[in-house]
Amino acid sequence: MLEFTQWLSTTSVSLAIQKAEWIIPVIQIIHILAIAMLLTAVAMITGQILRVVGRSQTMAQTGRRFVPWIWTGLIVLAPTGAVLIIAEPTRTLDFNPAFMSKMLLLTIAVAITGVFQWSLRRDKTFWESGLHKSAAMKAVAVLTIMVWIGVAVTGRWIAYLYHS
């Protein structure tokens, strides 16, 4: 991996990003704004399962409003994240524990989002059937928001667990 990251960091694309000092901050700003959008959407959905927000709404309504925010967020986050990796490959790809944890948590979070969306597609009233009142579903909601928060936190720690 070390050879690969060293090669990547000497490619013309990587060098161009490193040379223009404003690119990394600007990309990080876009990245963090998309994180705000995504985390809030997840908080709205899980918060509704926990009955702390959106009590007047059905899950189908909340899903329609906020699931697109999650996917749109991810569509912005993936390429901006990729630029940050290409700019400083050794920072992430050389087995930075924060980055690896982030990718693991992200995979779980995306899978949970997919399952949630599938549950609504299969049956629009699925979440109103009394299921959302069960302690197990509340636990899943808490776990889901924790996983997404974990993605954001491990993401922030990439900068601190990297030793140049």
Added chain:
Amino acid sequence: MTSILTWLDTSTLAVFIRESTWGFPTIESIHVIAISLVIGTITIVDLRLLGIGSTRRPVTELCRDLLPWTWVAFVIAAITGGLLFISQAMQYFQNTTFRVKMLFMLLAGVNMLIFEFITYRNVSTWDRDTKTAISGKLAGAISLSCWFAVAVCGRWLGFTMLSE
């Protein structure tokens, strides 16, 4: 002012945050999560005020549902932000990006007060309308711009600080 900043800089808490390996990143992570939820929930309300999103929900109902959580997140962001500030009080205070960030927060606050005490008084006449009153649209647009600027300055700030 200088003596207050110096006192903050040399306080036990500031020294701890500055010198421990996990203090600053941990507080910063909480700050990022909190500010994400502040900006995200405010954006939902602002988009409603602009007549763009959540238009099937009355403005007052949406505000009652979300803004208490905005405040919870804001208090957490303010406390963690304060802790980050004292870790290098003098340097933050003299930092232009930091000052611009505070200015935009002040503007957002003034805009909120005008909305709360003037615009909101006749909200009942356009509460359910997709096409909201012009004063409501203005409040939403100003709020969205200010918080966007706060996020931009906040992330940019990290690149302007000299590390220890």
